Amino acid sequence: MAISDSTIQRYTHADPDVRLMLRVRDDDTAAFEELMLRYQNRVASLMAHLVGRRDQGEDLAQEVFLRVFRSRKRYVPGSKFSTWLFTIANNVASNALRTLSRRKEVRFAPGAPGxxxxxxxxxxxxxxxxxxxxxxxxxxxxxxxxxxxxxxxxxxxxxxxxxxxxxxxxxxxxxxxxxxxxxxxxxxxxxxxxxxxxxxxxxxxxxxxxxxxxxxxxxx
Incomplete structure (x- = not known):
């Protein structure tokens, strides 16, 4: 579904992280590093809680940001940046859980070792x-x-x-x-x-x- 110009303007004006992502779209590596600094721990924590493994959560967070960077040229601000980011994270977690399920390795453990x-x-x-x-x-x-x-x-x-x-x-x-x-x-x-x-x-x-x-x- 096409995103209207008014929606793009609204989120660009209201969300500083959207503005950072637009800079990433223009190949600003410093902006990408800033977004990772703001969100990497939060994404890694979410992934670890969803797959039940701290080490894999950190690996999956890296995959999320890799997808963000690879899709930067297609980015259009149709929502808050965090919503767009956690949509990608949820897709990555769902794929990982399906893979683990096929390998019969799923184990839910909210508390990380230690x-x-x-x-x-x-x-x-x-x-x-x-x-x-x-x-x-x-x-x-x-x-x-x-x-x-x-x-x-x-x-x-x-x-x-x-x-x-x-x-x-x-x-x-x-x-x-x-x-x-x-x-x-x-x-x-x-x-x-x-x-x-x-x-x-x-x-x-x-x-x-x-x-x-x-x-x-x-x-x-």
């Missing part, structure tokens, strides 16, 4: 559940419960949760990334939040595990 404490995906999952937003996870049991809950989400739900909470994207922007309508994204996130809430509610009572008694009461 991590301690909560990581962004775990915090995003807890925030999305609506049970304890903005708080750090407490204890290995709590983190294990969150990892299991996130592992039960499908790929699209995990991407939507990450982009909504980790990147602060709107339904419309997430919809562009996932090729869905904003209303479909809203429903997708609602289902994801419901799953997370159901899975995590037994563990949430002012940060302590809830244990049910035979009478139906709960002790912290």
């Amino acid at each position: 991590d301690t404490g909560a990581n962004p995906l775990e915090n995003a999952a807890v925030a999305s559940s609506g049970l304890m937003p903005g708080r750090q996870l407490e204890g290995a049991e709590m983190r294990a419960a969150v990892r299991e809950a996130v592992g039960d989400l499908n790929e699209r739900q995990r991407v939507a949760v990450l982009l909504a909470k980790f990147e602060g994207m709107s339904y419309a922007d997430i919809g562009e990334v996932l090729d869905m309508t904003p209303q479909a994204v809203k429903s997708l996130l609602s289902r994801a939040r419901g799953k997370l809430r159901t899975a995590l509610e037994p563990y949430m009572d002012q940060g302590k595990r809830v244990v049910a008694t035979s009478e139906g009461d709960h002790d912290a």
Whole structure:
């Protein structure tokens, strides 16, 4: 679909990263390095959470930026730069997951080897559940419960949760990334939040595990 001149002007005026990408289109390597500086860690983190492997996440982030550079001459600002970038990242992650699935190597592990404490995906999952937003996870049991809950989400739900909470994207922007309508994204996130809430509610009572008694009461 053709992008109107008014849309191009709107995003060029409003988004400094779009202006950087337009410089990349004109073969400005300094602008490309600036975009990588701004986004590389964020893209690598997203990819690692989606494929479950930190080392592969970093490799896939490199592939994302390689695609950005190779497609620079075709770039037209029809959305915020971050939306366009994460659309490419989602496509790269989906291809990688299909390849891993054929090799039977898919394993979901939100925490990278050597991590301690909560990581962004775990915090995003807890925030999305609506049970304890903005708080750090407490204890290995709590983190294990969150990892299991996130592992039960499908790929699209995990991407939507990450982009909504980790990147602060709107339904419309997430919809562009996932090729869905904003209303479909809203429903997708609602289902994801419901799953997370159901899975995590037994563990949430002012940060302590809830244990049910035979009478139906709960002790912290």
